[in-house]
Amino acid sequence: MSVRVVRAEFTKLRSVPSTAWSLATAVVLVVAFAAMYSTLRVTRPPADPAAFDATAVALAGVSLAQIAVGVLGVLLVTGEYATGLIRTSVTAVPTRLPLLWGKSVAFGLVTAAVAVPAVVGAFFVGQSVLRREHLDVAFGAPGVARAVLGGALYLVGVGLLGLALGALLRNTAGAVSALFGMLFALQMVAGMLPESISDDINKYLPAPAGLAVTYVDHDRYSLGPWAGFGVFCLYVGVLLGLAAWRLRRRDV
Template identity: 45%
Template sequence: MSTATATAPSPTSAPVAQGKVTQLRVLNSEWIKLRTLRSTPITLLVAVAAEVGLGILVTYLRASHPRHGGVEHINGAELSLAMYRLAQLAVGVLGVLIISGEYTTGMIRASLSAVPKRLPVLWAKAAVYGAVLLVLMTIASLAAFYGGQAVLSSYGQAAHMSDPGVTRVVFGTALYLTVIGLLGVATGALIRNSAGAIAALFGVLLVLPGLADLLPATWVPNVVPYLPSKAGEALLNVVPDPSLMSPWNGFALFVGYAVVLLAAAAVLLKRRDA
């Protein structure tokens, strides 16, 4: 006489429900990556410290020790925000590392295996980092501006947000730094090597304008205003610089460079092996 023995199914044999890959889920994944990356808080802290801390310090030193030992008229808004030049190094480097670091460690294979269409990964990295930068750099720009004006008020040279061009420069600084970060993401995706991408990014942004001094004088007006950094910096002058593009046209061109690089990175991401 035989008896049948019922065996309870093993808990480990239960099918695992797998959710559909959506852009929202990829965004959440990239947000987790960004905030848990060790270099993120350090690099962003350096950017904020450069723009706010050094900005206030430079403002104080310039106001308390005027050039040529006499009374000097100071553009308070531009002076207090001048350290964006250092902050851009930090946000640009982090933008590169966000994606090139995954190629270095090999984690990019796991990311692209989880998201076979690939492009949502790039869009999510750019969107998450861009949003973080826009919020953080806006706060930093406001802090640098108001901190600098608090210093300059003792010398009777403080600027005010209601002054012509000041609001554009304050919020334009945050926009400029956000686009720098996106250029970093695009360059990292294109070159996929951290050192090479960082060198390329800042070669174009910082070295290329210096090399423009070697051009014939007749070429300069037709070349320099359209360089990426010069186009973006047109937004950062309280009184528009006649040698550059108009503020918003220059910034539009600057954004265009970022869009073109991100589009090129998207094409290569689809075509190249991880």
């Protein structure tokens, strides 16, 4: 992968209208939902304030923003296949694989640049609302900074997951459906299983595993923060590997 390829992918990102709209939507969802959900929790104070997770309340919008970021990742690849631009890209980068890695690096950096200030802003917005009932928590409290920045890492991972599915399936409808299936449908299926095995399976699924890094407190129903995020990264890595194999072995 060369700097030239990454710069070309940055240019593509800037020229696609859906990039700005999707990332702006993600920011609005993260920050606005933090304010709304925090307000709701203030009007309905918890019975046990000691067990209240103020950080999770402020980061509630991450679960919504993942839709916008993941779909954008899909569109960045499938859009090239739909318009035929992929042939030009492959001609410019005949070894092909640097094209996928360059797109992943460019999209990951752009997503991180947007997600980090969004989740940090959401945290402080949420805490300013929760402070009315003395439910807020300091950014420097144990596990809080990791959980907040973990929200940004998770959004970057979801974006790359969507990009990988787009590169692997090369069809917008199919890749978006697969993305939603991995993030939501698998949990619904796991929930239909007997409770004795459902809980053990659920924490290893993509979304619960990835979101573990955003939790301050953990219980037996979730993996540890970095263990969970590691499992999530494994899903992303496997799909990117499969996408690379198809890009290298199959015609565009």
